[in-house]
Amino acid sequence: MKGKQTSLQKRTLKDFIAFIIAELKPRGKIFTPFNIISAPILALGIILVIYRLIYGLGSVVAEAPGFPWGIWIGFNVMVGVAFAGGAYVLTFVVYILRSEKYHPIIRATILNGFLAYVFYAGAILLDLGRWWNIVNPLIGNKFGVNSVLFLVAWHFLLYMIAEFIEFSPAFAEWLGLKKIRTILHALTLGAVIFGITLSTLHQSGLGALVMMAKPNIHPLWYTEFIPVLFFVSGIFAGLSMVIFEGTISTRVFGYQLTDDFRRSYDDIVLGLAKTCAAVMFVYLFLKALVLIHSAQWSFIATPMGYWYLTEVVGLTLIPCILFLRGFRDGNITMIRIAAILTMAGIIINRCNYVFIAYKWYVPLSERYIPSWQEIVMALTIVFAHIWVFRWIAHRMAVYRKPPAWAVEQDKHAE
Amino acid sequence: MDRRTFLKRLGIGMAGMTCGGVMAPGRLNAQETGQDKEFLGILIDTTRCIGCRSCELACAETYGLPIPDIEDDSVFETERRTTETQWTVVNRYETDKGTVYAVKRCMHCNQPACVAACLVKAMKKQEEGPVTWAENCMGCKMCAFSCPFDKAILESHSPTPRIRKCFLCWDKRLVNGEIPACVEACPTEALVFGTRRELLEGARTRIYQHPDRYVHHIYGENEVGGTSVMYLSAVPFEQLGFRTDLGTTSLPELSTGFLYAVPIIFVLWPAFLLGVHRATQKKED
Numbered sequence: 001m002k003g004k005q006t007s008l009q010k011r012t013l014k015d016f017i018a019f020i021i022a023e024l025k026p027r028g029k030i031f032t033p034f035n036i037i038s039a040p041i042l043a044l045g046i047i048l049v050i051y052r053l054i055y056g057l058g059s060v061v062a063e064a065p066g067f068p069w070g071i072w073i074g075f076n077v078m079v080g081v082a083f084a085g086g087a088y089v090l091t092f093v094v095y096i097l098r099s100e101k102y103h104p105i106i107r108a109t110i111l112n113g114f115l116a117y118v119f120y121a122g123a124i125l126l127d128l129g130r131w132w133n134i135v136n137p138l139i140g141n142k143f144g145v146n147s148v149l150f151l152v153a154w155h156f157l158l159y160m161i162a163e164f165i166e167f168s169p170a171f172a173e174w175l176g177l178k179k180i181r182t183i184l185h186a187l188t189l190g191a192v193i194f195g196i197t198l199s200t201l202h203q204s205g206l207g208a209l210v211m212m213a214k215p216n217i218h219p220l221w222y223t224e225f226i227p228v229l230f231f232v233s234g235i236f237a238g239l240s241m242v243i244f245e246g247t248i249s250t251r252v253f254g255y256q257l258t259d260d261f262r263r264s265y266d267d268i269v270l271g272l273a274k275t276c277a278a279v280m281f282v283y284l285f286l287k288a289l290v291l292i293h294s295a296q297w298s299f300i301a302t303p304m305g306y307w308y309l310t311e312v313v314g315l316t317l318i319p320c321i322l323f324l325r326g327f328r329d330g331n332i333t334m335i336r337i338a339a340i341l342t343m344a345g346i347i348i349n350r351c352n353y354v355f356i357a358y359k360w361y362v363p364l365s366e367r368y369i370p371s372w373q374e375i376v377m378a379l380t381i382v383f384a385h386i387w388v389f390r391w392i393a394h395r396m397a398v399y400r401k402p403p404a405w406a407v408e409q410d411k412h413a414e
Numbered sequence: 415m416d417r418r419t420f421l422k423r424l425g426i427g428m429a430g431m432t433c434g435g436v437m438a439p440g441r442l443n444a445q446e447t448g449q450d451k452e453f454l455g456i457l458i459d460t461t462r463c464i465g466c467r468s469c470e471l472a473c474a475e476t477y478g479l480p481i482p483d484i485e486d487d488s489v490f491e492t493e494r495r496t497t498e499t500q501w502t503v504v505n506r507y508e509t510d511k512g513t514v515y516a517v518k519r520c521m522h523c524n525q526p527a528c529v530a531a532c533l534v535k536a537m538k539k540q541e542e543g544p545v546t547w548a549e550n551c552m553g554c555k556m557c558a559f560s561c562p563f564d565k566a567i568l569e570s571h572s573p574t575p576r577i578r579k580c581f582l583c584w585d586k587r588l589v590n591g592e593i594p595a596c597v598e599a600c601p602t603e604a605l606v607f608g609t610r611r612e613l614l615e616g617a618r619t620r621i622y623q624h625p626d627r628y629v630h631h632i633y634g635e636n637e638v639g640g641t642s643v644m645y646l647s648a649v650p651f652e653q654l655g656f657r658t659d660l661g662t663t664s665l666p667e668l669s670t671g672f673l674y675a676v677p678i679i680f681v682l683w684p685a686f687l688l689g690v691h692r693a694t695q696k697k698e699d
Contacts (some may be wrong), residue, residue, distance in 0.1 A: 057553075058570035065495055066564050068555035096687055098694045129553020129568045129575040133534070141550045142535040148669050149556050150533035151676060189691065197683040201676055208672040212527040212560040212665045215638075215657065227672050 016175075027394050038383040045380025048373050049126065057129055060373035067355050067368035071378050072127040074354030078206055079347050080120025080381075082230075085238025087113025087163060088199035095192045104261045105268060107170055107398050108249060109242050112389060114163035119385040121156040126377060148208045155202035162195035173406045174396040182409060203234040210353045218357040220299050220308045223290045226353075232286065236279045237346040239272050240319075240339040247336050253393055256400035266332060273327045273335040276342065280320035287312055304360050311352065315345025453524065453543035454582070455642030456597060457613040458517060459620070460654060461627060462604035465490070465504055465515035472599035473502045476586050493655055496520075498569045498578040502596055509649040516654045517596075517605075520545060520565040520580040521634060522642035523664070524610075528557030528566045530666035537566070537577070543610065543642045544582035551577060562638055562660050582642070610642055617646055639664025 052060045061070060090109045093099045125131050137144065137153050144150045165187050172181035207230030214222055223229070250257065250265060257265075291297075299305045322338035325331070352358070355368045370378075393399060401407070467484040474481050479499045482489075490506035495518075502519040522545050529537045529545060536551035553575055557566040569575035583594040592598075597607040606613065617632045633651050634644030637660050645651070652658050 054573060056571060056573040056575060057568075058572075061570065063570065065497070065567075068558035068568065092687075096691050096694070098691075124554070127554070129555065130551055131553070133550060133552040136534045136550050136552060142548075144533040144535045146673065147531055147533040147556075148672065149531060149554065151673070153533055193684050193687045193691075196687055197680060200683060201679055204672065208669050209556070210559075211669045211672070212531060213562075214665065214668055215562040215660050216559075224668070224671065 019175075023395055038386070041376060041379050042383050042387070045377050045383075048377050049380065052126065052373075052377070053131060057127075060371060060377070062369055062371040062374060064366065064368035066359055066362060066366075069127070069354045070368055071351070071355075071370045071374055072123050074351040075347060076120045076123035076378055076381050077127075078350035078354060079237075080116050080123065081203065081206060082234045082237040082346050082350060083241040083343070084113040084116035084120070085199065085203060085234035086242040087116075087166075087238070088196050089235050089238050090242065091166065091192045092196050095189060096196070101264065101271060102268060104258075104264055105242065105246060107167065108245070108393070110163060110167045111170075111392060111398055112241070112245055113238075114160065114167055115385050115389055117156060117160045117163065119381050119388075121160070123378075123381050126381075148205055148211075152202050152205045152209065155198045155205065159195055159198040159202065162191045162198060165191040166195065169406070170396045170398065170402070173402050178405060178409070181406060182413070185410070185413065199234075200231065204228065204231040206230055207353075210358075213358065216359050217353065218299070218304050218308075218360040219294065219296045220291075220304060221352055221357045223294060225286065225290055229283065229286060229290075232279060232283045233346060233349065236276045236283065236342060239276050239279075240342040240346075243269055243272050243276075243335060243339040244343060247339075249393070249399065252390070253399045258401050261399065266330075269332055269335055270327050270330065273323045273338070276338070277320050277323035277327065280316060280323070280342070284312070284317055284320065287316075304357065307352075307357075311345055311348050315341055315348060319345065451541045452609040452611055453522075453642050454588070454608065455522065455543055455610045455613055455644060456582070456594065457606045457608070457617055457644050457646065459604050459606070459646045460514055460516045461646065461648045462602045463504070463515040463517065464602055464604075465506060466601060467504050468599040468601060469502055469517055469596035469605065470500065470504060472595035473580070474500075476583060476595040477501070496565055496567065496579065498567050501578065501580045505655060507654050509653040511648050514647070514649060514654060516645070516647075516656075518655070519643065520582075521563050521637075522580075522582055523638055524640040524642065525638075525664035525666050527560035527562065527638075527665035530669070531556040531560045540584060542584070542588065544584035544588065545579075546581050546584050547577040547579075549576075560665065562657065562665065610640075610644075613644060617644060620646060636662040638662070639667075 048060060064070075087110050090102055090106055094102050094106050125134060128134060133141070136142065137150055138157065165184065168184040169181050169188070172178075172184055204227035207226040207228075210217060211224075211226055246265070246269065300309070319338040319341040322334055322341070326334035326338060348356075359367075397403065397406075467482065467489075470482050471484050473479070479501070482500065490504075493505050493507075494500070494503045496503050502517055504515050504517045507514050507516060522543055524539075526537070526539055526545050529539045531537070532551075533554070533556075534550050534552060536548045537557050538546050538548065540546055553568055555568050557577065558564075558568060565579050567578050569578055582588065583592070583596075587594060593607045594605075597605045606616065608616070614632065614635060617635075621628045621630055621632075627648055628646055629648065629650055631651065632644050632646060633656055634641035639662065645654075645656070647654055650658075
C-alpha cells in the first residue's frame with residue numbers, strides 16, 4: 001500500500017516537472033515588434049541591475065547632490081503602485097458590491113496589480129544603497145514603527161500576499177489542484193477585505209512619505225491633504241491603467257476571449273470611464289479647495305505655476321471631460337485617449353513630488369536628470385512585468401474561462 | 415447571528431485590532447525624550463569666524479576623511495555644500511556688513527525628520543543630542559529626502575554606502591567626555607560647546623550686551639522645532655545662505671496626523687467592508 005503511494009507520487013512529480021518544462025517554453029511568434037524592442041533592453045537592463053547591485057548606486061545613477069530619489073522611486077514605485085490601484089478598486093466593486101458586470105476583467109486586473117507590486121515594489125531594491133538590509137524592517141533588526149516608510153514597506157509585503165491569494169485559484173486551476181483551489185477560493189473574501197484596507201493605507205501612505213519634506217516641496221504641491229490626494233488619484237490612475245491594459249490585452253489575447261467577454265467589454269469600459277470621470281471630479285474639487293485655502297495664487301503666474309496647470313488642467317481636467325464625453329457618446333477611442341492622458345498626468349504628478357517640484361529652487365544645471373542607465377533599468381522593470389504577465393495570461397485562465405471543474409466547484413460553493 | 419458567525423466576526427475584529435496595534439505609532443517618533451538629560455549642542459557666532467577652516471581640518475582628522483588644504487582660499491569662490499567626505503564646510507558670503515564666514519554642517523534637530531523617517535531606527539537622536547547613524551541602515555535615503563538642511567548624505571560611490579554627516583563627534587569624542595574636535599580647534603571661539611540651554615542663555619546675553627552687533631535672532635532656536643547647532647549673525651540669515659522659510663513646527667509632526675489615522679482605518683475599514691458585503695447579499699443566499 002505504502003509502496004504504491006510513493007510510486008504514484010513519484011509519477012505525478014515526474015509529470016509535474018514535465019508539465020512545467022512544457023509550459024516554460026515560449027508560445028506564439030517570437031519576432032514580434034514588441035519583443036524586438038523589449039528583449040535587448042531587458043538583456044542590457046539585467047546586466048545593469050547586477051552591475052549596480054555589485055558596484056553601488058554611484059556606478060549608474062546620475063549625480064545630483066540634494067536629490068536622493070530619482071525615477072526608480074518617482075516613476076517605478078510611486079507611479080507603479082498608483083497604476084496597480086485598479087486591483088483593489090475592482091475587487092471592491094466585484095467582491096464587496098457584488099457587481100457581476102466587471103467580473104470578466106477581475107482576474108487580469110488582480111494579476112496586473114500583483115505583478116506591479118512584485119516588480120515596482122521590487123524596484124525599491126535598486127534604489128537601496130544597502131539593499132542586502134532590505135529584510136531588516138521585516139525581521140526586526142530594529143522596527144522603526146513610527147516611520148511612514150515602515151508602514152508602507154509592511155503593507156507592500158502583506159498586500160502582495162493578499163493579491164497572490166486573490167489570484168491563486170487561477171494557479172490551482174492551471175496545475176489541476178482541485179482540493180487546494182477550494183481552500184484558496186474560500187480565502188478570497190478575506191484577502192479582498194484585507195487587501196482593500198492595506199491599499200487604502202499605503203496608497204495614501206506613499207503621499208504621507210513626502211510630507212516631512214515640506215520645506216523642499218513647492219507650495220503649489222504641498223498640502224496637508226497629500227495622503228488624501230494620493231489615495232483619490234490612485235483610484236482613477238488604477239482604472240485608467242485597466243482601460244489601457246485592456247486595449248492591448250484584448251488584441252494580444254483575443255484568441256482566448258469568450259463571447260460573453262466580447263459582448264460585455266465595451267460596457268465595462270464605459271462603466272470604468274464614468275467612474276474615472278466621477279473620481280477625477282472629486283480629485284479636482286479637492287485640488288481647487290486646497291489651492292483656495294492655501295492662497296498660493298501668486299505662484300500660478302510663475303514657470304512652476306504653468307507646470308502645475310499642465311498637470312492639473314491639461315492632464316487631469318481635460319481627460320476628465322474626455323472620459324465624460326466618451327461615456328456619453330459611447331466613444332471607446334476617446335475613452336482610451338483620456339486614459340493615456342490621465343496616466344501621463346499621474347506620472348508627472350508623482351515625479352513632481354519626488355524630483356521635479358522637489359527643490360524647485362535649485363537651478364536646472366544642478367538638478368537631477370536621470371542617466372541613460374537609470375532609464376534602461378526603469379524600462380527593464382516595466383518590460384519584465386509585461387513579459388511575466390504575458391506568460392501567465394497565455395497559460396492560465398486570466399481572460400479565458402476557467403476549466404469546467406472549477407466552474408462546477410464555484411457553483412457548489414454558492 | 416449564530417454562534418459560528420459571531421465567533422468568526424469576533425476573530426476578524428480581534429485580528430484587526432491586533433494588526434492595528436502593531437502597525438500603529440505608539441508615540442511620536444523622534445520626540446524630545448530623556449527629561450533627565452539635556453541636549454548638547456554648538457553655538458556658532460559668525461561674527462567671530464575668520465574663515466581659517468581649522469574646524470574642517472579637525473573634523474577630517476577625527477573621522478579619517480581626506481585632509482583638506484586649508485591654505486587654499488579658492489574654495490571660497492563657490493558656496494560649498496557638505497559632502498560624504500566633508501562634513502563641515504566654511505563658506506564665505508558677501509553681505510551688507512562685508513565679508514562673513516559661516517560654517518555649515520548637520521544641525522542636529524531636536525526632533526529630526528531623518529530619525530522619524532528611518533524605518534529601521536538606524537538614524538537615532540541620542541539622549542545627549544547628537545543625531546547618529548547605525549549599520550542596519552537600508553540606504554533608502556528617506557532621511558536625505560526629508561532633511562530640510564540637505565545634510566544627510568549617502569556615499570554614492572561605495573558598494574557598501576553609509577550615511578555620512580556630522581555626528582557631533584559622538585562616537586569619537588563625546589563618549590570619552592571630550593568636546594567636539596571642531597570646537598576645540600576653533601582659534602577664535604566662534605564655536606562654543608555646551609548644553610542647549612546654556613548656549614541659548616549665552617547667545618541671548620551676547621545679543622543683549624551688543625544689540626548693534628547682532629541681528630536679534632538665534633538661528634536654530636525655533637527653526638523646525640529647534641536644533642542643537644545654533645547660529646548668531648550680524649546680518650539677516652538669508653544673506654548667509656540659510657533658509658528662513660522653514661517655520662517652527664517640527665517636521666515629524668507633519669506626518670503624525672496620517673500615522674494616527676492608520677489604526678483607526680485598520681480597525682474600521684474591514685468592519686465597514688464586511689458590513690457592505692453582507693448588506694449587498696441577496697436573500698436567497
